[in-house]
Amino acid sequence: MNLPTIADIVIIGGGVMGASAAYHLARRGLKNIVLLEKEPFFGQGATGRCAGGVRYQFSTEVNIRLSLASLPMFERFKDEIGQDVNYRPCGYLIVATNHKDANTFLRNVDLQNRLGVPTQFLSGDEVRTRLPLMKFDDAVAGTFNQKDGTVDPNSVVMGYVGAAQRLGVKTFTGVELTGIDLRRDKVEGVQTNTGGIKTRMLLNAAGPWAGQIGQMAGSRIPILPVRRQIFTTNPLKDIPDDFPFVIDFAQSLYFHREGEGLLVGMSNQKETPGFDQSVDENFELINFEAAIARIPLLETARRASHWAGLYEVTPDAHPIYGATNITGFYICAGFSGHGFMHGPISGKLMSEFILDGKFSSVDVSMLDLNRFEEGRLIREYNVV
Numbered sequence: 001m002n003l004p005t006i007a008d009i010v011i012i013g014g015g016v017m018g019a020s021a022a023y024h025l026a027r028r029g030l031k032n033i034v035l036l037e038k039e040p041f042f043g044q045g046a047t048g049r050c051a052g053g054v055r056y057q058f059s060t061e062v063n064i065r066l067s068l069a070s071l072p073m074f075e076r077f078k079d080e081i082g083q084d085v086n087y088r089p090c091g092y093l094i095v096a097t098n099h100k101d102a103n104t105f106l107r108n109v110d111l112q113n114r115l116g117v118p119t120q121f122l123s124g125d126e127v128r129t130r131l132p133l134m135k136f137d138d139a140v141a142g143t144f145n146q147k148d149g150t151v152d153p154n155s156v157v158m159g160y161v162g163a164a165q166r167l168g169v170k171t172f173t174g175v176e177l178t179g180i181d182l183r184r185d186k187v188e189g190v191q192t193n194t195g196g197i198k199t200r201m202l203l204n205a206a207g208p209w210a211g212q213i214g215q216m217a218g219s220r221i222p223i224l225p226v227r228r229q230i231f232t233t234n235p236l237k238d239i240p241d242d243f244p245f246v247i248d249f250a251q252s253l254y255f256h257r258e259g260e261g262l263l264v265g266m267s268n269q270k271e272t273p274g275f276d277q278s279v280d281e282n283f284e285l286i287n288f289e290a291a292i293a294r295i296p297l298l299e300t301a302r303r304a305s306h307w308a309g310l311y312e313v314t315p316d317a318h319p320i321y322g323a324t325n326i327t328g329f330y331i332c333a334g335f336s337g338h339g340f341m342h343g344p345i346s347g348k349l350m351s352e353f354i355l356d357g358k359f360s361s362v363d364v365s366m367l368d369l370n371r372f373e374e375g376r377l378i379r380e381y382n383v384v
C-alpha cells in the first residue's frame with residue numbers, strides 16, 4: 001500500500017500505545033487514520049521487549065485506577081478483538097526486606113483495598129511459606145494480589161493492529177517520521193523516509209523515542225530512554241505452575257514463569273540514559289548472581305535467551321497524556337517501565353481526549369505535559 005498524501009490523524013509508533021489508540025479512534029468512527037512504525041514489524045520497541053507483567057498493585061491512585069480500567073480489557077480481549085492474549089493471573093508477590101519499604105507497602109495495600117483491589121499484606125513468615133523454593137530469610141513483609149499476572153505483549157499489539165486494519169486504519173511498517181510541518185504552532189503535516197502526509201493531527205506514541213519526536217515539533221518532552229534487560233532459563237521442573245510474579249523490591253529483581261522456565265530481570269540503578277539496546281553482559285552476571293542467591297536451584301540453570309529494551313522514563317515515573325504546546329500535536333508516552341499493562345485503557349483515553357476534548361474513562365488530566373513546568377509531579381513508589 002502506498003503512503004497516503006492526506007490523513008485525519010497520523011499516529012507515530014506501532015507499540016501498544018499507538019496500536020491501541022489507532023483501534024480505539026477507529027472504533028469511535030474517525031476515518032483516515034494512519035499508523036506509522038519505523039521498524040520492519042509492529043511491537044519491536046519497548047512493548048515487544050517487556051516482561052508482560054500486569055498488576056493492580058501501585059502506590060498512586062491514578063495508576064491503580066488505570067489498572068482497574070485496563071486489566072479487565074485484557075480479560076475481554078478475545079471477545080472484543082478476536083485475539084487470545086494468554087492472561088495468566090498468577091498473582092504478584094512483592095517482597096520487602098526492610099522496615100521502611102514494609103511501612104510503605106502497608107500504606108499501599110490500604111490505598112489499593114480502598115479502591116477495591118483485594119491485595120493482601122503478608123508477614124515475612126507468610127512470604128517464606130508461599131515461596132518454599134526461594135531464600136528470603138531477610139523478608140520483612142510482602143503483598144499479594146491474585147489477579148495480577150502476565151499477558152503476551154505481541155498478541156496484544158497484533159490484536160489491536162489487526163482490529164484497526166479491519167476498521168480501515170492504514171498501517172505501515174518501515175516508515176520513519178523524519179520531520180513535522182508546522183504553521184503558526186499548528187500541525188500541518190509530517191515528513192517520512194517515504195514521503196509526506198498532510199494532516200492536522202499527530203499522536204506521539206513513540207515510547208522511548210517520544211522526546212525525539214517532540215524535538216521535531218519544538219516541543220520539550222521530558223522522556224529519557226533507559227536500558228533494562230532480561231534473561232530466560234531452560235525448563236525448570238521444580239518451578240510450580242502457580243509460581244507468582246515475585247519482586248524483590250529493594251533490589252528491583254523480579255522473576256516469573258516463562259514457558260517451563262523462568263524469566264528474570266533486574267534494574268541496573270547505574271544505567272545512564274541512552275538508546276543502546278545491546279545486552280550488558282557484565283550486568284547480566286550481577287543479575288544472575290542476585291537471582292541465584294534468591295533461587296538456589298538457578299545455579300544449575302542455563303540461559304535460554306536474553307535481550308535488552310528501553311524504559312521511557314519521566315521525572316515522576318508517570319505517563320504523559322493529552323495536548324502539547326503545538327495545536328494538533330498529542331502525546332501518549334512516558335510510562336516509565338510499566339506501560340504495557342496500561343496500553344488498552346491509554347489508547348481508549350486518547351480517543352476520548354482527541355475526539356471529545358476530555359478524558360472520561362479515567363481522570364488522567366493531572367498527567368498533562370504542563371505538570372513538569374508547573375512543578376505538579378506525582379511520585380510512584382512501586383516501579384522496579
Ligand SMILES: Cc1cc2nc3c(=O)[nH]c(=O)nc-3n(C[C@H](O)[C@H](O)[C@H](O)COP(=O)(O)OP(=O)(O)OC[C@H]3O[C@@H](n4cnc5c(N)ncnc54)[C@H](O)[C@@H]3O)c2cc1C
Pocket residue numbers: 012013014015016017018036037038039042043044045046047048049050051052053054175176177178205206207208209228229230265308309310311312332333334335336337338339340341342
Ligand atoms: C525490559 C523491560 C521490561 C518491561 N516490563 C514491563 C512489564 O512487565 N509490564 C509493563 O506493563 N510494562 C513493562 N515494560 C514497559 C513497557 O514495555 C512500556 O511501558 C510500553 O511497552 C510502552 O509502549 P509504547 O507503545 O509507548 O512504546 P514502544 O513499544 O516502544 O512503541 C514505540 C514505537 O515507536 C516507534 N518509533 C520511534 N520513533 C519513530 C519514528 N521516528 N517513526 C516511526 N516510528 C517510530 C518505535 O520503533 C516503537 O515501536 C518493560 C519495558 C522493558 C524495556
